[in-house]
Amino acid sequence: MSAEVFDAVVVGSGAGGMPVALTLARAGWKVCVLEKGPYRQAHEFPQDEVLSCRRNYFVPYAADEPHVLVREGGGGPERSFEGWTSHGVGGGTVHMSGFFFRLHPVDLKLRSTLGAVPGAELADWPFSYDELVAAYDEAEREVGVAGVAGTNPFEPKRGAYPLPPVETHPVCSLVDEAGRKLGWHPFPTPRAIVTRPYDGRQACVYCRFCGSYGCEVNAKSSTLASLLPKALATGSLTLRPLSMAARVELAKDGTARGVEVRDATPGKEQTSSFVAARVVILAASAVESARLLLMSPGTGGKAVANGSGHVGRHLMFNTFSEAGGMLPYATHEKRVPDFRSSMPFVGRSLWDHYYDAKAPEEVRKSGMLRVGFMHPNPIFQAERVATRDGKLLWGSALKQALRKHFHDGLHVEVETFGEFLPTPGTHVTLDPEVKDRFGLPAARINIAHHPRNGLVARRLATAGEQLLRAMDAVDVHTRVPHGETMVLQHGTCRAGKDPAESVLDRDCRSHEVKNLYVTDGSFMPSSGGCPTTLTILANSFRVAHKIIAQWK
């Protein structure tokens, strides 16, 4: 057992953990960052689909560290890797695609805007959008975000991005044309990618191995590439990879005294140590931070910080659906110059469906469309072809379908991200039976969609379909009109003003344990209708400044 007492221990090194760790380390705090996974650096990231995307490189196997999924209306309990964002230094930001949007002000006022929605547990955020704006600026500057300010007409006025947008494939002109034809407003997708040398990092080389891969040149703005080097350079940060947080321990006075840690090296799972700290900060993901609290005995027979019984509740993802289609070489090569360009990014998004006061009430608050090429992984594409329409193709039929898929055109997809309403049935608990390789209870993820989720997902997929048809795509289809983004997680430790109805206060500090903070997506009272990694990063910076002020 180490006798050292850190000023802060941070559980998790991804979007929620590294901003606060960096900021505290810069302020001279002695900070220990615990990361369950290994410490891999850019040169170790394989551009190998099997290793990176189809085995346990970035997320654990369900056999070793299961989550248990239970879906209302069928399905489960099922052991799954789903609900893991990552395991490794940098967390999910290492293999993210990095679509870095700011939320819309309406997202922070969802309850006031929509009123009471039966079956949904809506709440406004306990702080204002203005407070978030400064944090967005800081996060974008610190990690490096590329985009064009003022091109999304649905976003409040904002300052310039630190970096110019990514270069785009010529197909992008078709998206713009089709969008305008429909009366919509495509704009350059902001990306967590360094498009020119920045902060000592190399610019993107447009290699195509982006989302689902680690970046081999550190141009993707993961916390590993952007924030960790700055934090280590302070000399105040201790990084402990392969360290699984097993329990938050309270002192007799009810404050947190530190974290019990298990060695995550295979075969050493029962070796434990203790990291003592003045301030404990959890940022292991909404699912895993809730699990950690629920595994930690608190006072009065309840888990740590769970006097309200709200830990694990209000779990949200984003709704997800997609539309796809092919732009045939035969028709589009003549229309679009340099149609076979190897440029990987189409780079357009649309927020025309984000918040529409004139839309039917159920879908007034929907979400966004992101237009891109189908992920370039060939095995992924082939499996999509083999399982299209829910039927398994094999034999000559599969070979013919693959030939057509790979030879006849470019495949464009419209991914949609929508508002995921919190419901009483969507929450995290500890599974009563299933344990992980550490012998710790697995997180049970219960999902009961609000009916509006499906309507939103369908509305957005239909809009995607319309856009593709306006581009004269063929074979246009939609997939999974009622899904969710398990890697974009929110809720579970809701921030709010009322300690009886929330877990954290406006500064993401536990209402009950005064030196305990949660800085991942757990705090969010609503999901927003777009990818939320930038929001998690920004909030972590915001909270860091509060912590410094509170613990002078």
Place this chain on the structure above:
Amino acid sequence: MHSAFSRRSFLATTALGMASGCVRREGDAPPPDGSVQPTAEHAEQALGPRTLGILEAAMARILPSDEDPGAKEARCVEFLRTQLEDPQLAAVKREMHLLARVLEAAAKKATGGAFPALTAVEQDEILGRAAEGKLPHPRGFDVTHAFRVLVSFTLEGFLSDPRHGGNAGGVGWKFAQFEPHAGHAHHGLPVVDK
């Protein structure tokens, strides 16, 4: 069922979590027709030539050779063999063992011969029934799931980095018009020893 927003594989999502349930346990009743009686001992064995021969023949029908190369030319079976040496894939290896035995039994019943020796039409007929779960199988063994796993391995073997043993000569990548980035060779990952 798994999340829509996921590019991870069928193998990673379901087989590795659940396939241990596919092995016949001690005390299970023998299958009704008595045709296949594998045990958990299969898990400890490497896939032998007979089993690999059956799975190779099945993969050659899942992704047949025509004017373009298929599973046979890509050496998908070598990919499968190499992958299943990974102890973490032991449950999947058991599943593939059992699938081979089920196909073998079906071939014997249909023609009295070995599965690889059947005609393509005969093989397709048996595989079609495997895909629909209509072949005799041990209790608790999900033939449809096992066939789905074999389809996944076939596609992986055809289109993965040749360092894993399949996609011989890059035939799969050529078919898919996929150009690997130069960085592919730079990471010093283990290369299959042929």
